[in-house]
Amino acid sequence: MINHHPKFELIQAFVNGDLPASLSAGVAIHADMCPVCQQTIAQITEQVAEASFEEEYLDRFIVDDIEALDAVAVIDFDHMIDDIVESSDISVALPKVEKTISFNDKTYTIPTALSNMELGKHAHIGKLTRSRIQLNENEIHTSLLHIQPGGGVPEHTHKGFELTVLLEGSFHDESGEYVKGDFIMLDSSHQHHPISTNGCLCYTVANDALHFTQGINKLLNPIGSFIY
Amino acid sequence: MQTNLLSRPTSAKSTSMSDKINHPQLCQWLESVATNRDKVAFTHLFHFFAPKILRIARGKFPNEAQANEVVQDTMSNVWRKAHLFNQDKGAATTWVYTVMRNVTFDMLRKIQGNKEDNLSDDIWPVAEKMSCEDEVFEDHLANENLLDVIEALPQAQQDVVKGFYFREMSQEQLAVHLNLPLGTVKSRLRLALGKLKVQLGEQHD
Structure with missing residues (x-):
């Protein structure tokens, strides 16, 4: 059962469209598997929409009303309407085509939210395989990370945040067991050492390299930037 | 009495649907655009939504031309995608909000120099159910x-x-x-x- 969910503030930011694509996709992937969050998102969306299109709500933003009204008049609405209705095209919702990706001879379905994202080549270290998702979000790095059975990530902390959404399989760390659909958001106060006994595929987003903390693993710090 | 109290916090419709917006009217216009390509109905929708979308867009885009583009693209999508709206699955305001949010998201990504990749409809599907009240089993x-x-x-x-x-x-x-x-x-x-x-x-x- 899914135990880890995005917190309310994150869902709100998701609905508002304020999160970067990487995190938005993370929330969407989780919600696809989590009826509880799906319901929350539906309710917040309905409320935000309702509020957005109420006059009173909008008036709160208008400081210089007259100037704003003048500016509104700059757009020729009638012209815009004519322009739009002139086209008889309709957008056809194409039936979804499922995309898949293979890691170590196992094939996985790519979540809908990622279906038009560009995936980089696979890179391997030991039992880890990573495919970078090309979102061009500067210091935020997004990947699909595959762990073969018995593999794990050395003990590390995060300088920024690290989001893991479990797409398939399971892993565990000091805090417990994580299953398919779990949305695990960690920050620099967390230190962990995930191990996947039976293997797993994760969607990961991190805004800085991992920082390995233990003994010989400190030498591994360069691979922190490999994984995330 | 007691059932009322219990059901209140969980029902989004009863708490958020105010009388300030004429929802049935908006739905009817949208349906009319979808089924009859009704230009008059679209003009009504435009006059209701466009000024509000413009004000919201101004909060997100400092550039007037970009704010105008949000209005143009959103309303143009309303015209072209009205048939994807299903009033059993949510209010017209929710649907138009989704269309507007998606247009805004893709434009911001483009402007910020990320990519022109239009990811929003994959993240927030416009054609799909807005609420999960009716679970659809998809094989x-x-x-x-x-x-x-x-x-x-x-x-x-x-x-x-x-x-x-x-x-x-x-x-x-x-x-x-x-x-x-x-x-x-x-x-x-x-x-x-x-x-x-x-x-x-x-x-x-």
């Missing part, structure tokens, strides 16, 4: 097989079948969209279904 594998079989049909029949099943349009809506007499839509659908039955039957044997 992906069956859908995929079905699609192969449908693609093998003559184009004219494909259009009808895809519209009817994948876009959940009524036969009447399809007749308008495809600019065909209703009888033609009905007979094409019947023909196509006959073929599909044979094909799928063979596959499952």
Whole structure:
């Protein structure tokens, strides 16, 4: 059962469209598997929409009303309407085509939210395989990370945040067991050492390299930037 | 009395649907655009939504031209995608909000120099259910097989079948969209279904 969910503030930011694509996709992937969050998102969306299109709500933003009204008049609405209705095209919702990706001879379905994202080549270290998702979000790095059975990530902390959404399989760390659909958001106060006994595929987003903390693993710090 | 109290916090509709917006009217306009390409109804929708979208867009884009583009693109999508709105699955305001948020998201990504990749409709599907009250069971594998079989049909029949099943349009809506007499839509659908039955039957044997 899914135990880890995005917190309310994150869902709100998701609905508002304020999160970067990487995190938005993370929330969407989780919600696809989590009826509880799906319901929350539906309710917040309905409320935000309702509020957005109420006059009173909008008036709160208008400081210089007259100037704003003048500016509104700059757009020729009638012209815009004519322009739009002139086209008889309709957008056809194409039936979804499922995309898949293979890691170590196992094939996985790519979540809908990622279906038009560009995936980089696979890179391997030991039992880890990573495919970078090309979102061009500067210091935020997004990947699909595959762990073969018995593999794990050395003990590390995060300088920024690290989001893991479990797409398939399971892993565990000091805090417990994580299953398919779990949305695990960690920050620099967390230190962990995930191990996947039976293997797993994760969607990961991190805004800085991992920082390995233990003994010989400190030498591994360069691979922190490999994984995330 | 007690049931009322209990049901209040969980029901979004009863708490958020105010009387300040004439929801049935908005729905009717949207339906009318979808089924009849009704320009008058669209003009009503435009006058209701466009000034509000413009004000919201100004909060996100400092550039006036970009704010205008949000209005243009959002309302243009409303015109072209109205048939994807399903009033059983949410309010018209929720649907237009989704369209606007998606346009805004893709534009911001473009402006910030990320990419012009239009990811929003994958993250927040405009065509799908807005609320999960009615869980839809989707059999992906069956859908995929079905699609192969449908693609093998003559184009004219494909259009009808895809519209009817994948876009959940009524036969009447399809007749308008495809600019065909209703009888033609009905007979094409019947023909196509006959073929599909044979094909799928063979596959499952």
